[in-house]
Amino acid sequence: MIPRYSRPEMVAIWSPETKFRIWFEIEAHACDAMAELGVIPRSAAKTIWEKGGAAKFDVEKIDAIEREVKHDVIAFLTHLAEFIGDDARFVHQGMTSSDVLDTTLAVQLARASDLLLKDIDDLLAALKRRAFEYKMTPTIGRSHGIHAEPVTFGLKLATAYAEFARCRERLVAARKDIATCAISGAVGTFANIDPRVEEHVAAKLGLSVEPVSTQVIPRDRHAMFFATLGVIASSIERLATEIRHLQRSEVYEAEEYFSPGQKGSSAMPHKRNPVLTENLTGLARIVRAAVTPAFENVALWHERDISHSSVERMFAPDATVTLDFALARLTNVIDKLVVYPENMQKNLDRLGGLVHSQRVLLALTQKGVSREDSYRLVQRNAMPVWRGEGDFKTLLKADSDVSAKLSPQDIDDLFDLGYHFKHVDTIFKRVFGAV
Numbered sequence: 407m408i409p410r411y412s413r414p415e416m417v418a419i420w421s422p423e424t425k426f427r428i429w430f431e432i433e434a435h436a437c438d439a440m441a442e443l444g445v446i447p448r449s450a451a452k453t454i455w456e457k458g459g460a461a462k463f464d465v466e467k468i469d470a471i472e473r474e475v476k477h478d479v480i481a482f483l484t485h486l487a488e489f490i491g492d493d494a495r496f497v498h499q500g501m502t503s504s505d506v507l508d509t510t511l512a513v514q515l516a517r518a519s520d521l522l523l524k525d526i527d528d529l530l531a532a533l534k535r536r537a538f539e540y541k542m543t544p545t546i547g548r549s550h551g552i553h554a555e556p557v558t559f560g561l562k563l564a565t566a567y568a569e570f571a572r573c574r575e576r577l578v579a580a581r582k583d584i585a586t587c588a589i590s591g592a593v594g595t596f597a598n599i600d601p602r603v604e605e606h607v608a609a610k611l612g613l614s615v616e617p618v619s620t621q622v623i624p625r626d627r628h629a630m631f632f633a634t635l636g637v638i639a640s641s642i643e644r645l646a647t648e649i650r651h652l653q654r655s656e657v658y659e660a661e662e663y664f665s666p667g668q669k670g671s672s673a674m675p676h677k678r679n680p681v682l683t684e685n686l687t688g689l690a691r692i693v694r695a696a697v698t699p700a701f702e703n704v705a706l707w708h709e710r711d712i713s714h715s716s717v718e719r720m721f722a723p724d725a726t727v728t729l730d731f732a733l734a735r736l737t738n739v740i741d742k743l744v745v746y747p748e749n750m751q752k753n754l755d756r757l758g759g760l761v762h763s764q765r766v767l768l769a770l771t772q773k774g775v776s777r778e779d780s781y782r783l784v785q786r787n788a789m790p791v792w793r794g795e796g797d798f799k800t801l802l803k804a805d806s807d808v809s810a811k812l813s814p815q816d817i818d819d820l821f822d823l824g825y826h827f828k829h830v831d832t833i834f835k836r837v838f839g840a841v
Contacts, residue, residue, distance in 0.1 A: 416726060416730040416731075431610075434459070438455075438606065440496070443602060500599030513611055516613070521726075528737045529737040536563050543558050544557075545562070545753070546750070546753050546754050576638075580634040583627050588622070590604060594620040620710060633700065638693075639732065647683070653683075658749050685735070686735060700717075758791045759791070762820055765820040769820055770812065
């Protein structure tokens with residue numbers, strides 16, 4: 407993670423200071439439970455909380471110890487003992503390093519999820535507001551990038567809202583799945599630590615108990631979590647790509663807000679580029695880059711190896727920090743998006759009415775013409791319009807085969823734009839509920 411694409415609150419979750427504080431809390435909560443069970447003196451548990459809780463851990467010193475002992479948790483415990491004194495011998499009783507590391511990762515991912523859920527809520531609010539603002543604003547729907555039939559810009563935004571609402575549901579489930587605690591000792595058998603210690607630590611940290619943890623929490627949980635982040639990133643890219651297309655000069659139906667004093671190009675002063683949504687496309691790739699390594703981390707050797715460790719140290723912060731930034735940036739884009747309804751109408755009209763071809767096709771079938779013949783009649787009048795040889799409605803009225811079945815008024819009625827929007831309210835109720 408780099409400062410350019412980071413926000414302080416998410417970055418703080420992954421700071422060494424936060425990590426070591428969580429490590430301490432896990433050890434101290436475990437000591438409380440062991441004191442309650444009579445494994446260690448109650449006075450020791452109290453001392454550990456009092457002296458360790460007031461300690462300001464020296465990250466550089468812990469790193470220096472680690473360079474000598476070649477073990478991060480031992481380095482921390484050695485440093486912690488400097489504050490606690492003799493009672494430090496009761497810390498980490500019956501525990502193994504993974505108990506601390508995996509439970510800490512669960513806490514960090516849960517906290518990161520809470521920020522991401524807040525980000526999605528902010529984005530949903532912006533999408534909903536703008537969807538209702540342009541609920542009935544006509545624009546052209548495109549398939550294969552080609553004009554198809556009319557939609558509304560509000561429907562485009564409602565589609566994005568529904569997608570991110572699904573993303574939110576998936577993240578809620580992924581957060582629940584990832585937020586598990588393992589304090590089960592070497593190879594996960596609880597041989598040297600009572601399962602009630604794990605239950606106590608889990609409750610204090612707001613986690614659930616991992617049913618069976620070997621020596622690590624099973625990585626299928628993490629794979630699903632990062633896969634969920636990857637899906638959210640893909641949804642970000644989909645909406646960002648839509649905006650990028652709409653901002654193209656040939657389309658120009660919407661564009662990113664261009665602030666006073668902003669410059670689009672070092673060479674061409676006229677440029678207004680979709681730099682934010684292009685950036686979001688790139689950031690989405692970074693988040694998705696964590697998905698395959700997370701899947702590969704599932705297959706660890708026997709009860710444990712550490713092939714997953716280096717991977718997670720890198721992509722857990724990177725993926726969550728990047729996604730947090732991307733969601734906030736997308737919310738800002740939507741909130742300030744500049745929309746041009748007049749250009750949407752102009753683009754709707756630029757094919758001379760061809761967007762109503764299906765209605766003409768269906769009307770002919772209703773008048774007794776076979777579908778094959780109806781298609782042929784409509785298409786032979788549509789193709790000249792593509793070449794700039796007249797408008798669709800005029801050509802249809804001049805076609806004797808068409809006029810034999812449809813009156814001029816019938817044809818006029820088939821070009822009613824409002825016809826396409828008669829179920830917009832129904833779709834909005836499905837997406838947003840009763841409002």
